[in-house]
Amino acid sequence: MEATAFMPIGFGLITIGAGLGIGKLAAAAAEGIARQPEASDKISGAVNLPLFLLEGVAILAEVFTFLMLIL
Amino acid sequence: MIVGGEQAHGSSVMDQVGDNIIHHVSNSSLDHPLIHFPHIYGIDLSVTKHVFMLWVVAALVSITVIIPIQKYLRRKNTAPSGLVNAIESIVQFIRDSIVKPNVGPKWVNTWTPLILTFFFFILFANGIGMIPIFDLLGVFNRFIMGVPANDNHNFINNLLHGGVTATGNFNVTAALATITFFTIIIAGTKAHGFIQHWKNLVPHGLAWPIYIILIPIELMGLLVKPFALTMRLAANMTGGHIALLALLSLMAIFAEMFHSVAAGIGVAFISVPLAAAISGLEIIVVMVQAYVFTLLTAVFVGMAINVHH
Numbered sequence: 001m002e003a004t005a006f007m008p009i010g011f012g013l014i015t016i017g018a019g020l021g022i023g024k025l026a027a028a029a030a031e032g033i034a035r036q037p038e039a040s041d042k043i044s045g046a047v048n049l050p051l052f053l054l055e056g057v058a059i060l061a062e063v064f065t066f067l068m069l070i071l
Numbered sequence: 072m073i074v075g076g077e078q079a080h081g082s083s084v085m086d087q088v089g090d091n092i093i094h095h096v097s098n099s100s101l102d103h104p105l106i107h108f109p110h111i112y113g114i115d116l117s118v119t120k121h122v123f124m125l126w127v128v129a130a131l132v133s134i135t136v137i138i139p140i141q142k143y144l145r146r147k148n149t150a151p152s153g154l155v156n157a158i159e160s161i162v163q164f165i166r167d168s169i170v171k172p173n174v175g176p177k178w179v180n181t182w183t184p185l186i187l188t189f190f191f192f193i194l195f196a197n198g199i200g201m202i203p204i205f206d207l208l209g210v211f212n213r214f215i216m217g218v219p220a221n222d223n224h225n226f227i228n229n230l231l232h233g234g235v236t237a238t239g240n241f242n243v244t245a246a247l248a249t250i251t252f253f254t255i256i257i258a259g260t261k262a263h264g265f266i267q268h269w270k271n272l273v274p275h276g277l278a279w280p281i282y283i284i285l286i287p288i289e290l291m292g293l294l295v296k297p298f299a300l301t302m303r304l305a306a307n308m309t310g311g312h313i314a315l316l317a318l319l320s321l322m323a324i325f326a327e328m329f330h331s332v333a334a335g336i337g338v339a340f341i342s343v344p345l346a347a348a349i350s351g352l353e354i355i356v357v358m359v360q361a362y363v364f365t366l367l368t369a370v371f372v373g374m375a376i377n378v379h380h
Contacts, residue, residue: 046170049366052366
C-alpha cells in the first residue's frame with residue numbers, strides 16, 4: 001500500500017482535533033456566559049478569534065484532502 | 072439545474088453528477104471566454120465567468136454602498152434615512168467592534184476604510200453566489216428566446232459556464248489575502264518604522280539559541296496568515312455549494328441505482344428540504360465568512376501595530 005493512502009487518515013485526525021478544540025471553546029463560552037451573562041459580549045469576542053483559527057486548520061485539512069483526490 | 076452547452080456525456084450517472092457539481096463551482100474554461108482579449112506576455116487576458124462576476128460585484132457595491140454614501144455626504148446636516156441608515160449601522164459595527172478593539176484607537180481611522188471595503192466586497196461576492204439569477208437567465212434564454220443550448224456565440228449561453236461565486240475561486244481570495252499581507256507590513260512600517268517593524272517580529276531579550284528556532288517560525292507565520300485566509304474563504308464558499316449540489320444530486324443517483332423514477336422522487340422528499348436547510352446555513356456562512364476575513368485582517372494589522380513583547 002502506498003504511503004499516500006494513509007494521508008487522508010491523518011487529515012481526518014486533524015479534523016477530529018480541531019473539532020475537539022472547537023467543542024471545548026463552545027462549552028467554556030457557554031459556561032462562562034451562564035455564570036456571567038453581563039460579560040457575554042467580551043466572552044464571545046474572546047472566543048471568536050481562536051474559533052476561526054481552529055476552523056481554518058480543519059478547512060486546510062479538507063482542502064489538502066480534496067486536492068489529493070483530484071490531483 | 073440548467074447547464075450550458077457542453078454537458079459532459081459520461082458513461083454513468085455518477086460521472087455526470089460529479090462533472091455537473093464541478094462545473095457549478097469552478098471557473099469557466101478559457102475555451103469559452105465571455106470577452107476575448109489578446110495574450111499579453113503569454114498570459115491569456117480573456118474574461119472568464121469569475122472575472123465577470125467580480126465586475127458585477129464591483130458594480131453592485133458601487134450602486135448600493137458608494138453612491139448612496141457620496142450622495143449623503145453632499146447633503147449637510149440631515150439625519151440619514153433608508154439605505155444609508157442600514158449602511159451606517161454596519162459601518163459602525165465594524166469600526167467599533169472589529170477594528171477599534173484590535174487596531175487601537177490611534178489607528179482606527181487609518182485602517183477602517185480598507186477593512187470596510189474588504190467586508191462589503193466579500194459579503195457581496197459571497198452573497199451573489201446564493202442567488203440563482205443565471206439559471207433563471209438560462210431558462211429565459213432557452214424557452215422564451217428559443218436559443219438552443221449548444222449555441223456557443225450566444226452571450227447568455229456563455230454566461231452559464233462556470234460557477235457564480237467569485238470568492239469560491241482560490242485566485243480571487245489569494246489576491247485579497249495578498250492585499251492583507253502587504254497591509255500588515257505597511258501598518259507595521261507606519262507605526263514603528265521599517266527596520267523596527269521587522270525587529271518586532273520576534274521578542275527581544277531572549278537567549279540566542281532560541282532565535283534560531285523562532286525567526287524561521289515567525290517568517291513562516293508571516294506567509295501562513297494570508298495563506299490560511301485564502302484557503303478559509305475559498306474552501307468555505309466552494310464546500311457549501313458542493314454540499315448543496317451533492318444533496319440535490321442524490322435524486323439522480325438513487326433513481327439510477329434502483330432503476331425507477333419513484334426512488335428518485337422518494338429521495339426528493341428528503342433531499343430537497345435538506346438542501347433548503349443547507350441553503351439557510353449557507354446564508355449564515357456567507358455573512359460569517361465576510362466577518363471572519365475582516366476580523367482576521369483587523370487582528371493581523373493590530374498585531375503589527377500593538378506589539379506585545
